[in-house]
Amino acid sequence: MMMRQCLLGLFLVCFQPRSGSFISLNSRTDVVELQTAGITALIADTTSVAYLTGHFNPAQHPDFVRIDREYCSRENAFLRREAYIAFKNMVVEAKKSGIRLTILSATRNFSDQKKIWSNKWVALKQKEMKGVIRMSNIERARYILRFSSMPGTSRHHWGTDIDLNSLKNVYFLSGEGKKVYQWLQVNATKFGFCQPYTSKATGRTGYEEEKWHWSYRPLSDGFTLAAGNKLKDEMLKDFPGSEFASEIKMIKLYMLGISSDCLQLTENK
Numbered sequence: 252m253m254m255r256q257c258l259l260g261l262f263l264v265c266f267q268p269r270s271g272s273f274i275s276l277n278s279r280t281d282v283v284e285l286q287t288a289g290i291t292a293l294i295a296d297t298t299s300v301a302y303l304t305g306h307f308n309p310a311q312h313p314d315f316v317r318i319d320r321e322y323c324s325r326e327n328a329f330l331r332r333e334a335y336i337a338f339k340n341m342v343v344e345a346k347k348s349g350i351r352l353t354i355l356s357a358t359r360n361f362s363d364q365k366k367i368w369s370n371k372w373v374a375l376k377q378k379e380m381k382g383v384i385r386m387s388n389i390e391r392a393r394y395i396l397r398f399s400s401m402p403g404t405s406r407h408h409w410g411t412d413i414d415l416n417s418l419k420n421v422y423f424l425s426g427e428g429k430k431v432y433q434w435l436q437v438n439a440t441k442f443g444f445c446q447p448y449t450s451k452a453t454g455r456t457g458y459e460e461e462k463w464h465w466s467y468r469p470l471s472d473g474f475t476l477a478a479g480n481k482l483k484d485e486m487l488k489d490f491p492g493s494e495f496a497s498e499i500k501m502i503k504l505y506m507l508g509i510s511s512d513c514l515q516l517t518e519n520k
């Protein structure tokens with residue numbers, strides 16, 4: 252097979268131009284063929300469970316770069332290098348149409364996600380103690396899961412996913428936000444980005460729609476595939492409610508409950 256370009260990182264990616272957009276999975280060899288936007292990538296699936304579940308510090312990871320404040324609403328935000336370059340290219344193009352794109356959140360490791368999850372868990376418990384609401388433990392987990400991942404299952408762990416401009420869908424329904432969303436729907440794919448959490452009307456499972464969340468497919472497709480292969484609900488632990496991961500089917504229904512714009516799987520058996 253002709254290799255045009257190879258990137259050596261946590262896993263090996265070799266590109267060969269070809270049309271189509273799908274993933275062939277050969278679980279016997281642990282080598283997968285990814286086709287994204289006309290590019291075929293052969294991936295030796297050596298991505299570790301520790302990486303996939305966010306057990307690392309992006310500030311110290313060689314494949315991550317700090318996002319300039321020009322592009323981000325906060326200090327100390329990180330992305331994988333290729334995703335950051337693609338995002339900056341997209342910003343340049345968007346500006347030509349008067350569209351402003353600002354990253355609100357990028358990489359979040361396990362401990363970042365655990366803080367988000369635990370804060371929501373505790374806040375709901377406090378409301379329950381005051382008699383404002385009543386929820387069983389699993390109902391509480393499902394309520395948080397409308398928009399927040401269990402630690403260890405977030406796509407934000409991977410350095411490929413970003414939240415843009417507003418964390419409210421309503422922002423994207425009118426005015427400036429509507430223009431931003433329409434621009435992204437037409438143009439983001441040219442830069443490798445897709446929206447994983449689209450409307451659930453098509454039967455997509457898991458998280459509610461998030462018009463702000465975009466994923467850099469040339470990298471995230473491989474991590475999605477590796478996550479589907481390697482992560483099990485029983486591995487999720489060390490946060491409140493983790494004992495419900497299996498009953499909720501976290502990996503299958505949530506982690507893999509993404510739009511077909513972001514991933515189409517075919518299996519070679």
Ligand SMILES: [Zn+2]
Pocket residue numbers: 407412413414463464
């Ligand atoms: Zn997000």
